[in-house]
Amino acid sequence: MNISRAGDLAMIVGEDQRPFIVRLETEGDWQTHRGVIRHKELLGLPWGTIVRTHLGYRYYLLEPSLHDLLLFIRRKSQIIFPKDIGYILLRLSVGPGKTVIEAGTGSGALTTALAWAVGAEGSVISYDRRADMQELARANLGRVGLDSRVTFALGDVAEGFRETDVDAIFLDLHNPHELLPQVKRSLKSGGAFGAIVPTANQVSSLLAALRDNGFGFLEALEIFLRYYKTVPERLRPVDRMVAHTGYLVFARAMLPDQAEPIPTGEADSEEPEIRE
Numbered sequence: 001m002n003i004s005r006a007g008d009l010a011m012i013v014g015e016d017q018r019p020f021i022v023r024l025e026t027e028g029d030w031q032t033h034r035g036v037i038r039h040k041e042l043l044g045l046p047w048g049t050i051v052r053t054h055l056g057y058r059y060y061l062l063e064p065s066l067h068d069l070l071l072f073i074r075r076k077s078q079i080i081f082p083k084d085i086g087y088i089l090l091r092l093s094v095g096p097g098k099t100v101i102e103a104g105t106g107s108g109a110l111t112t113a114l115a116w117a118v119g120a121e122g123s124v125i126s127y128d129r130r131a132d133m134q135e136l137a138r139a140n141l142g143r144v145g146l147d148s149r150v151t152f153a154l155g156d157v158a159e160g161f162r163e164t165d166v167d168a169i170f171l172d173l174h175n176p177h178e179l180l181p182q183v184k185r186s187l188k189s190g191g192a193f194g195a196i197v198p199t200a201n202q203v204s205s206l207l208a209a210l211r212d213n214g215f216g217f218l219e220a221l222e223i224f225l226r227y228y229k230t231v232p233e234r235l236r237p238v239d240r241m242v243a244h245t246g247y248l249v250f251a252r253a254m255l256p257d258q259a260e261p262i263p264t265g266e267a268d269s270e271e272p273e274i275r276e
Contacts, residue, residue, distance in 0.1 A: 096119035217251060
């Protein structure tokens, strides 16, 4: 049975749906304005158990998902939202054993997801110019036990990446269009590139630079997320939605001096043909 243990991160959710993420300990209390729960009372319980404070208030004990960990990460800056991170992982083909570079680190939300996806045999290299941001990200990675999969590199990526032949590179910087020569030198042939930028002007600059630097299969998009009220008798969208958080741009590093024109991705909206 999947049960809670000392050292685990747990998500404790009240009847008001407000979640708290805490690390379970062998001693001590978890205190709220609705009462106290002793940590030892939470150990050894199956995830999904209802627990009560000494005042009788009901909470649910849940194992936090990656989505939960990212939403409640400690932050000093805006994070990349889970709705975007999921697609980033797919488009960069991030999986067990892969080597991935990101810049900049920020508070470490994408870093956490990348480290989760590459597995114990993979590697994430995270560049940032600010030591304080990397210290926060390092603490966030350590909190979920993924810090051993990440190498933090302090410096300006305009000077280039130290690594070569990596599987994928993702940039969360204001000037990705100026950094493509450095990206191209570090990506393996056919490797995946991605970036997130807040304005359409930056998308235009990046697409032009990708074409000029020998990247192919360009893709630009944004992702919207709309929740529904989970009442079967009155099913309808909630009043607010997670709309524009950033433009995503993806491409592939192509071999230099190809005789044929590099695909631009203009036909990407068509359904792919699959043959057995």
